[in-house]
Amino acid sequence: MQSQNISDIIEAYLKKILADSEQIEIRRSEIAKLFNCVPSQINYVINTRFTEQRGYVVNSKRGGGGYIRIVKVQFLHDRDFLEALIGSVEDRISQADTLAIIQKLYDEQILSQKEGNLVLAMLNAQTLAVNDKQLEEQLRARMLIAVLERLRYEIK
Structure with missing residues (x-):
């Protein structure tokens, strides 16, 4: 034994x-x-x-x-889906691509409409208020990845 x-x-x-x-x-x-x-x-x-x-x-x-x-x-059932999304976000992401990802999260019922709108407001160009487009897209990518990583699990 x-x-x-x-x-x-x-x-x-x-x-x-x-x-x-x-x-x-x-x-x-x-x-x-x-x-x-x-x-x-x-x-x-x-x-x-x-x-x-x-x-x-x-x-x-x-x-x-x-x-x-x-x-x-x-853990969410579709963890692979979220990991694929995280992998798709490189070091920069446009506002339009961000909208597409948030829409997909809504379509998959991972985010509610209200939650999706809050994330979009947070990642909006006016909210980020950076004059350098490259820096804006880098900040948006890091913030979106943080949101996606947090969505990989839910606290009961």
């Missing part, structure tokens, strides 16, 4: 708690005491086993009343 290491045990414990709840708040020192390990071991588990790629968002607050909050995220 293969024995589990402490990281596997801590991960299993936290996932068991998360099975009953969509998010948990823990104190690093309390979990370390529970498993008789150093607090940095808890950091290691959180940083390697509870990543966005694995379906979690982690927030923390340091200090006396500090905590680590782990939230389960729900």
